[in-house]
Amino acid sequence: MGQDIKLTAEDGTEFSAYQAMPEEGRGPGLLVIQEIFGVNSHIRQVVDTYAQLGFVAIAPDVFFRIKPGLNIGYSEAEIQEGFSYYQKLDFDQARDDLAHVVKTMKAMPEVVAKVGSVGYCMGGNLSFRLAVNNSVDAAVAYYGGGADAVADRAKDLRTPLMMHFAEKDDHIPAAAVEKLKDALAEKRNTSVLIYPGADHGFNCDQRGSYDRFSAMVALARSNMFLHKYLG
DSSP states (O other), X not given: XXXXXXXXXXXXXXXXXXXXXXXXXXXXXXXXXXXXXXXXXXXXXHHHHHHHXXXXXXXXXXXXXXXXXXXXXXXXXXXXXXXXXXXXXXXXHHHHHHHHHHHHHHTSTTEEEEEEEEEETHHHHHHHHHHHTTOXXXXXXXXXXXXXXXXXXXXXXXSOEEEEEETTOSSSOHHHHHHHHHHHTTOTTEEEEEETTOOTTTTOXXXXXXXXXXXXXXXXXXXXXXXXXXX
């Protein structure tokens, strides 16, 4: 239901994105932030789902400065390939690139006022960084590995934030989740949610770790949260 579009970074660099529109043709904006596998079929499915839920949803190519147009799956070789690009990513630069996309979206006539973000894995980390930089109006982060490394930045957080974590996630230690909980403890409109029995990547139905129940609950919570703060 969506289409590939072109966006322009603040420095003039052009890059690709996938966009889907709600049936009404307008709505709040939602930035969908990829995993390490690029804007692949799963991320496009996420964009389509949020468009069906009423959002103007866009997934930009986060790796456009490293490997433009990446679109891979979940085999072991592809996981290693995606991780190699992840290791090269300048996260502050990527956050700023995404913040510029948010500004672009706010100028779109189809976007009604506010723009939020939802990110998965690497994208969850970046969604958290956008939130603590107050670059979006609301943020959701799914199993954002590495977000705890910048937990101290939450001291300036004013953005509503929801974080989803899997109980059995070998990639994100329980101590990292507790660090984020502590950093957000005094912040209003924030929540850190744990999904019992779930593993890393539980939202993706193309992975062996897919947990349909946890994915559906997390989607329902995220949708209600985003509509509450974005309209």
